[in-house]
Amino acid sequence: MTNDFDVVVIGAGPSGSVAAARLMQDGFTVLVLEKMEFPRFVIGESLLPQCMNYLEAVDLLSSVDRLGFQIKTGVAFFHNNQVCDFLFKERFSEGWDYTFQVKRAEFDHALIKETERKGAVVEFGATVTNVVTSEEQQIVTYTNKEETEKSIRTRFVMDASGYGRVLPRMFDMEVPVSSPPRGAIFSHVQDTKRSTKASENIFVFDFNNNTSWIWSIPFSDGTASVGVVGNTDFIIECGENGGEKFKELVDNFPGLNGRFKGEEYIFEPKQILNYAVSVKKMYGTGFVLCGNSTEFLDPIFSSGVTLAIASGYEAADLVVKHLDGKPVDWENDYEKRIKHGIDVFRSYVEAWYNGDLHTIFFVDEGSFEFKTQICSVLAGYVWDQTNPFAKKHKTVLKTLAKVIKIRDGE
Numbered sequence: 001m002t003n004d005f006d007v008v009v010i011g012a013g014p015s016g017s018v019a020a021a022r023l024m025q026d027g028f029t030v031l032v033l034e035k036m037e038f039p040r041f042v043i044g045e046s047l048l049p050q051c052m053n054y055l056e057a058v059d060l061l062s063s064v065d066r067l068g069f070q071i072k073t074g075v076a077f078f079h080n081n082q083v084c085d086f087l088f089k090e091r092f093s094e095g096w097d098y099t100f101q102v103k104r105a106e107f108d109h110a111l112i113k114e115t116e117r118k119g120a121v122v123e124f125g126a127t128v129t130n131v132v133t134s135e136e137q138q139i140v141t142y143t144n145k146e147e148t149e150k151s152i153r154t155r156f157v158m159d160a161s162g163y164g165r166v167l168p169r170m171f172d173m174e175v176p177v178s179s180p181p182r183g184a185i186f187s188h189v190q191d192t193k194r195s196t197k198a199s200e201n202i203f204v205f206d207f208n209n210n211t212s213w214i215w216s217i218p219f220s221d222g223t224a225s226v227g228v229v230g231n232t233d234f235i236i237e238c239g240e241n242g243g244e245k246f247k248e249l250v251d252n253f254p255g256l257n258g259r260f261k262g263e264e265y266i267f268e269p270k271q272i273l274n275y276a277v278s279v280k281k282m283y284g285t286g287f288v289l290c291g292n293s294t295e296f297l298d299p300i301f302s303s304g305v306t307l308a309i310a311s312g313y314e315a316a317d318l319v320v321k322h323l324d325g326k327p328v329d330w331e332n333d334y335e336k337r338i339k340h341g342i343d344v345f346r347s348y349v350e351a352w353y354n355g356d357l358h359t360i361f362f363v364d365e366g367s368f369e370f371k372t373q374i375c376s377v378l379a380g381y382v383w384d385q386t387n388p389f390a391k392k393h394k395t396v397l398k399t400l401a402k403v404i405k406i407r408d409g410e
């Protein structure tokens with residue numbers, strides 16, 4: 001049975017690029033179908049050190065390294081007048097101690113261009129509209145930029161379509177998540193008053209009784225990304241009248257100390273609502289999901305791109321095995337592994353919104369135990385089985401918060 005390509009990858013975000021690059025390391029032919037023209041905007045600008053390992057493994061790191069992105073060495077959380085600063089060099093697990101804050105248009109473009117240079121065929125303006133799967137062959141139908149419908153025969157399909165969630169929607173695989181519906185509103189602004197302290201890292205400030213938070217992410221060109229996350233109703237309110245309430249928050253939020261007051265907006269605020277969603281299964285006959293096509297939870301710990309890259313790599317690694325005619329245990333070697341990574345962050349996200357992390361983070365610096373272990377998770381090293389704060393994520397945060405409360409007589 002003839003095939004046009006060994007693998008079709010849907011989507012040219014970081015997950016799709018890394019997947020394609022991994023497949024080509026073993027000599028497979030890859031077609032990446034991307035609905036947009038690149039460079040294109042997408043939110044998700046603060047990376048985690050763990051993703052550097054994967055970018056390096058597929059030889060894509062130098063293509064982004066040379067672009068001079070803002071180096072990120074940690075993350076700082078603010079609550080009232082307290083600050084909890086994590087520096088990645090003070091982490092428990094082996095690995096990178098820095099990463100980047102990136103404008104995704106440039107980052108994603110650099111990754112896919114390098115992937116194309118390595119030999120992938122990449123078609124932009126190509127929207128996948130139908131996929132028919134079977135044991136022997138998969139048929140992917142798409143509309144190209146001339147609005148012509150085309151069909152491609154392939155041995156395997158990798159869905160890295162991010163928020164497009166092509167196969168989860170087509171195959172009725174989506175399931176809701178239990179977290180309350182949240183949204184975000186954000187923009188890029190000039191950052192001319194940036195202090196040295198704010199020069200590298202993402203700052204996160206909570207407010208509204210810990211139902212909302214603001215991020216500031218500095219870029220190397222002197223601009224910054226600023227955004228607010230909160231319950232959907234609040235975000236809709238922030239977006240009314242051209243984002244009046246959002247801009248007011250950015251101007252006057254006490255923790256930001258007037259950093260963005262009067263600064264020029266690079267684009268009008270954009271909104272994204274109810275992004276959290278999961279899937280019944282991450283794989284099926286002739287296909288696998290990776291990146292945001294699997295699950296996206298919450299942006300609080302900047303885990304999205306790292307999980308997208310990790311799952312793109314791990315899935316492609318198994319696709320290589322499958323195409324080589326070897327048996328693949330998708331359940332244990334892929335779904336369980338990726339789910340573990342997502343679930344570690346889920347425990348931290350839940351602990352953030354229910355206040356346990358506040359109890360842990362905002363103690364006196366001298367009495368913050370296990371900071372290096374928690375720092376490892378915040379650097380993305382969620383698969384380090386020697387770290388109890390990754391391995392036993394479901395119980396360890398709850399227990400630690402309880403112990404601190406008892407100790408402090410709360």
Ligand SMILES: Cc1cc2nc3c(=O)[nH]c(=O)nc-3n(C[C@H](O)[C@H](O)[C@H](O)COP(=O)(O)OP(=O)(O)OC[C@H]3O[C@@H](n4cnc5c(N)ncnc54)[C@H](O)[C@@H]3O)c2cc1C
Pocket residue numbers: 010011012013014015016033034035036042043044045046047048126127128129160161162163164165166183184227272275290291292293296299301302303304305306308
């Ligand atoms: C408010 C907010 C803030 C965030 N902040 C961060 C952060 O600071 N750090 C972080 O790591 N993550 C963050 N994220 C998460 C991040 O946006 C995603 O996890 C990440 O972009 C996922 O990458 P991906 O490669 O899976 O998908 P994407 O980057 O979304 O790429 C998917 C590609 O598929 C294409 N596509 C879609 N449908 C089709 C189709 N039918 N045919 C062909 N192509 C298609 C799309 O055009 C797109 O280019 C944030 C998310 C939100 C909502």
